[in-house]
Amino acid sequence: MVESRHQWKAWLYLSPAIILLLIFTVWPIFNTLRMAFLDGYGNMAAIGGRTFEFGIDNFVKVIDYKDFLLCLKNTAILCVATVPISTILALLIAVALNSIKPLQKTLQTIFFLPYVTNSIAIGMVFAAMFNIVGLRDGGTNAQTWGIINNAIEFFGGEPINWINAGSTYTANIFVMIVYIVWNALPFKILILLGGLQSINKQYYDAAKVDGTRKFRVLTRITVPLLSPMLAYVIITGFIGGFKEYSSIIGIFGDKMSAPGGESLNTMVGFVYDALARDRQGRACAAALILFVIILIVTLINNKFIKKHVHY
Amino acid sequence: MSKSVMSVMQERDIQKRTFMQKMFKIFGKTGTYAFLFIMALIVLFPFYWMIISSLKTLPEYRQAIPTFWPKQIIWGNYAEAFSAASLAELFTNTVIVGVASTLLSLVITVLSAFAFARLEFKGREAVFGAMLATMMIPGELFTITNYITVTNLKWTDTFQALIVPFLVSTFYIYLLRQNFMQIPNELYLAAKVDGTSDIKYLWRVMIPLALPTLISITILKMMGAWNTYIWPNLVAKNLPLITNGLRNAFTDTSGQANYPVQMAAVALVSAPLFLVFLFLRKYIMQGVSRSGIKG
Structure with missing residues (x-):
């Protein structure tokens, strides 16, 4: 390290970053707290000269609000359903990929593809796949139930109204789960495969000498040695899950529901709705609640991980 | 003599075991590849569906029995x-x-x-x-x-x-x-x-x-x-x-x-x-x- 007599130089180099961070990162932290505790804060009203009293009214209003509980429910369901499914699938795929030689690189690339997509754009493809096009039993113009329903009918099932008018909440959520899992796989596979490739081969050789069964090798060697990566993937999965928003817009549009159906709005969506309606106090309160929930879930995960992860 | 019988039996046993292990290994590998191919197809399907749908005419897209390759390729969809x-x-x-x-x-x-x-x-x-x-x-x-x-x-x-x-x-x-x-x-x-x-x-x-x-x-x-x-x-x-x-x-x-x-x-x-x-x-x-x- 160079003992610099020109300390100002370092500060000069850092100045663009520091100035921008002060305006767009540090100030927001304080301002969010301030706005959350000013009853009914709105920026336009504040500019108009209105003053706001200090209080916890925003939090009370947010929690009282029926929509908020709905958003919380939707977020929680999506989170709890998608994280385990995508983690287990990603683990199986990563282990399978790690055990083969030919085609490994090609398959690895294919499994990474969903990552380099636009979640809104591919959401529209999923919507097209699940969509019923036109009214099926009207007119001579043959119309389709959508490729997913075609596949279900091919295997002898009954077609389901997934996302169109009159579809059920369960069907909507199912479509979302499928899409979110599909979207979450590449990152998890990448991290887990990286972890697998760094496990010392000697453990497996020892298991081979002992004639250990494949499944036992998976549960007794692979998973424990992979546990730091698994923990990482699960925690980031939960954090991402609690921030789910644009994937729903991709499939259902910015109304975030099937026509006439129950809203699939999430916590993040709630924050942005309040924000766009100049109810910043309420938006801040909701964002802080979201932050605390994420914090608690992460802490619980950490506690669980401390017990089960072998570093 | 009894010794040689023993060793022959042992040898057979070993042969049998290695055969079983080989079969397991082949089945295992096939299963692994089958699983990976199926998952890869699921991952790729939306992309495939996006591309072929983008080249179909609207009536063909709406057919009750879907086609898996456009009968008539409509590049005009892209211009539109x-x-x-x-x-x-x-x-x-x-x-x-x-x-x-x-x-x-x-x-x-x-x-x-x-x-x-x-x-x-x-x-x-x-x-x-x-x-x-x-x-x-x-x-x-x-x-x-x-x-x-x-x-x-x-x-x-x-x-x-x-x-x-x-x-x-x-x-x-x-x-x-x-x-x-x-x-x-x-x-x-x-x-x-x-x-x-x-x-x-x-x-x-x-x-x-x-x-x-x-x-x-x-x-x-x-x-x-x-x-x-x-x-x-x-x-x-x-x-x-x-x-x-x-x-x-x-x-x-x-x-x-x-x-x-x-x-x-x-x-x-x-x-x-x-x-x-x-x-x-x-x-x-x-x-x-x-x-x-x-x-």
Whole structure:
């Protein structure tokens, strides 16, 4: 390290970053707290000269609000359903990929593809796949139930109204789960495969000498040695899950529901709705609640991980 | 004699066991490949469906029995999509935001990382620690105030609003600092002795050596501009980027929409991402596995 007599130089180099961070990162932290505790804060009203009293009214209003509980429910369901499914699938795929030689690189690339997509754009493809096009039993113009329903009918099932008018909440959520899992796989596979490739081969050789069964090798060697990566993937999965928003817009549009159906709005969506309606106090309160929930879930995960992860 | 019988039996036993093991191994391998192929098909199917649907006529798309290859390839869907979603304007907007924010962000990141990695100054550890601490706070908390800041600056519907708030990424500064620290300090001292300026040293030595990291940052930043939806939707409704424009051009969920054209638009928006991925796969996968962030 160079003992610099020109300390100002370092500060000069850092100045663009520091100035921008002060305006767009540090100030927001304080301002969010301030706005959350000013009853009914709105920026336009504040500019108009209105003053706001200090209080916890925003939090009370947010929690009282029926929509908020709905958003919380939707977020929680999506989170709890998608994280385990995508983690287990990603683990199986990563282990399978790690055990083969030919085609490994090609398959690895294919499994990474969903990552380099636009979640809104591919959401529209999923919507097209699940969509019923036109009214099926009207007119001579043959119309389709959508490729997913075609596949279900091919295997002898009954077609389901997934996302169109009159579809059920369960069907909507199912479509979302499928899409979110599909979207979450590449990152998890990448991290887990990286972890697998760094496990010392000697453990497996020892298991081979002992004639250990494949499944036992998976549960007794692979998973424990992979546990730091698994923990990482699960925690980031939960954090991402609690921030789910644009994937729903991709499939259902910015109304975030099937026509006439129950809203699939999430916590993040709630924050942005309040924000766009100049109810910043309420938006801040909701964002802080979201932050605390994420914090608690992460802490619980950490506690669980401390017990089960072998570093 | 009994000894030889024993050994023959043992040998048979061993043969039998190795045969069974071989069979297990073959079954195992076949099963593994079968599983991987099925999963790969599921992963690829939406892309395949997007492409073939984008080339069909509307009546063919609507057939009750789907076709898996268009009977008649309609390239015109792409032209129609290009004008229906005014993609030209959206592409231009997005490229401007992407290029400007990537370049400025690279300059800021390199300068900060250099200061943290090579210069000694009071409060260095404290400032660096504070920067890292901001990474733990979810972005939604910043968005609310930044929305107000941008509105009060009268930046609504301007390029500044889309570029400036996201120029500094503490994570990229951290990543690049780690990379710079691996470069031996002797090189810097030698440069100082020769009277080389900091900027020249940065340009000639540090940047070439840290190029892979810089490329990863560039790609992720560009992909970010391409995929961002929430922020432009809040502050620049009249200056839409590609994702916003795409979603808003096709909002019909009644089932009557012209899906082939819609799929053509989606394919056009997805194509640049795939091209980048095709050529720079290594950097993207490296960058992602180290940073663990999307976009």
